[in-house]
Amino acid sequence: MSKPRRPKRAVDGILLLDKPPGITSNAALMEVRRLFQADKAGHTGSLDPMATGMLPICLGNATKLSGQLLASDKAYRATICLGARTDSGDADGTVIESASVPAHDAAQVIAMLDASCGPQTQIPPMVSALKHEGKRLYALAREGVEIARAPRDIVIHQLKLVDWQPMQWVIDVQCSKGTYIRVLAEDLAQKLGTLAHLTALRRQWVTPFRGTQYALSQLQAIASDGGHVALDACLLPLSSALVQWPKVVVTGPQAAQLRAGQPIAVQDSATSDACMAQREVAVLDGEGVAISLAVWRDDGLLWPKRWLLRDEKP
Incomplete structure (x- = not known):
């Protein structure tokens, strides 16, 4: 009789895995996903089986940033x-x-x-x-x-x-x-x-990560000793992947507009001029949480590109 499947959970963040030698990147990814019981997981660029070192693992909504991280130096x-x-x-x-x-x-x-x-x-x-x-x-x-x-x-x-x-x-x-x-x-x-x-x-x-890397053996020990609470403390927020992006901080009503798929006007001319030069920007709420990716269009408005939070996309 097969074992029942472990329930998946909503967990969002980026883990800097120190991949061991002798396994594929996908095998390492699946072990991380199993330990975290994450509903979604993806890595940001394969390492050969022989290779070791940093393999950023995106869990949950962080998988929406995998494409950006694949392009990193x-x-x-x-x-x-x-x-x-x-x-x-x-x-x-x-x-x-x-x-x-x-x-x-x-x-x-x-x-x-x-x-x-x-x-x-x-x-x-x-x-x-x-x-x-x-x-x-x-x-x-x-x-x-x-x-x-x-x-x-x-x-x-x-x-x-x-x-x-x-x-x-x-x-x-x-x-x-x-x-x-x-x-x-x-x-x-x-x-x-x-x-x-x-x-x-x-x-x-x-790029842009230089932080602590966790070996699979460390994660297994953390999971055994402290469960999901201790494991989740190893994760970086989504905003950590966007530190080099130009940023716009929005109000609650503006965030609601973006979530609904509507563009917003940014009144801070210094911010908008700097961001428009690069077109794509990260949108943060008042607490510094990354809520969306957005793009400046020729109409001078900021249009939503990808909603990053757990609630439904616009």
Whole structure:
């Protein structure tokens, strides 16, 4: 006889999970959702099974912000092993090609890293969660199928050499969304005239988050000792995801208008001028709670885009 399903509950917020190695991002997400008994949950950008580090988990109405967080800049620490390429680009794969490593020193690597920053294109790897005709690329790769992948625009904001050894580099990377660090490692090695794969990868932060990360083992202990009250204390409010957005504070009647799908006029000219330059804004109530995303239109009014509270959408 199957066990009865645990009841779901309304819980809204963002958890900064420290994903452990050896599991998929979706498996980590499902364990967090189970612990919180959340009615809705989603993450904001996959980490490879081998990778560790920050995986923001959106619960409840915070899932409405997942799209914004997917577009955020990210930072990683990567350990690159030189002289061998694997079929996955990391240590979880099988070595498929080896090459000698040219003599070089740390100064050469630093110069190469500096020259590798800026806007560029990158071809996604076959072993990735991208889809082709509804099927994940990694599933096609397992079947021995390889398809052409269109290059994507990315930006490498910063590359820093943390540790240098003749056969291994440790680098810090700050980059835009959609950047594959496995591919970056292979591209850097190619510039040196050799091959490479990742042996470790840790995501250090995701814009705008720099806060405390919780391991699954910590969350399991917190749930055991303190239940949902203690777990919920680990969550960040929705407004934490919007700290870099221009903001408009509205009155109760204005909030009611937005909730009803109606535009509002903002009388503070300094606020409206600053916000109109970026078009999309976060709308807060008088207590600083994020209640809506909104957009300025050419008519000079602020129009609701997405209602963020638990009550019904307009």
